[in-house]
Amino acid sequence: MKQKTVLLADDHVMVAEGLKNLLKEEYDIVGIVEDGNVLVQKARELKPDVIVSDISMPIMNGINAAEKILAVNKEVKIILLTMHPELKYAMKALDIGVQGYLLKHAAPEELLIAIKTVLSSKTYITPTLAADIMDAYKNKQGQPEDPLDILTARQRQVLQLLAESHSAKEIANILNVSSRTVEFHKYKMVEVLKLKSANELVPFAIKNGLV
The missing domain is CATH 1.10.10.10 (Winged helix-like DNA-binding domain superfamily/Winged helix DNA-binding domain)
Known part of the structure; x- marks a missing residue:
């Protein structure tokens, strides 16, 4: 069976290499990029099945890059990783169609679960934030827009x-x-x-x- 392809995006080389080593046995890692602008370009060229991207990247952040990618390719599954537990980032990501949202300090096994989840066309939200995000969506009406x-x-x-x-x-x-x-x-x-x-x-x- 042909391996699913994954494109990684993180401006910290050691983090990106760690992700590659974690995933390479189960997935075909087609590239590693270090900024959001290149991520958008490579996503169009390589058409990976899954993109795993940090949110905080130079030139264009992961959320803006995801928005551009999903505008032309609704099929790609995007998982965003972040150091920030603030709900507004998660809600923005989900609003634009991102399928997975994890905190960077989560256990490596959680990323493997998240990839399998999004590949089955389901959304994965780190359990640490899931309940708070649900509550935030319920109370969203009447709140000021970003x-x-x-x-x-x-x-x-x-x-x-x-x-x-x-x-x-x-x-x-x-x-x-x-x-x-x-x-x-x-x-x-x-x-x-x-x-x-x-x-x-x-x-x-x-x-x-x-x-």
Whole structure:
């Protein structure tokens, strides 16, 4: 029987190699990437059965990358790993169609269970958070929306890069656009987020957990 394919994404090489060693006997590891931008590219090229990705990655975080991937491929199963137990990350991930959500300090066996679960077209949520997530969904009505949701995917990417201390010129090179385009995105974000100036963009990104 042909092994299912898995694409790994984590900017910490030792973590990624550990995941590879854990999974390689049961699955065909088709690649390891270190940032969300490359993850989106490789997902389109390799078309893996499962993607296991950290949420906190440079250039584009795991949630934004998952959103882009699922927009063009609804069949791929995505499992996100995170150090953050905050429910808003889990709820955002589930809202965009991510099938698995684990805390990084969970036992390795839990990841194996999660992969088998998502491959059977079911959702896996780490038991540590499952009850709290269910309660949060029940109480979701009337709660304020995540302010990041009003930004486009490209704007969120530019904002993350700004928060990672990249200049407009560096961001333009990373995204293969002009510096003027980057400045336009900054201007639009200040406008839609109702900030006073572009100087408030980085504190806003940090406050809302984009980095």
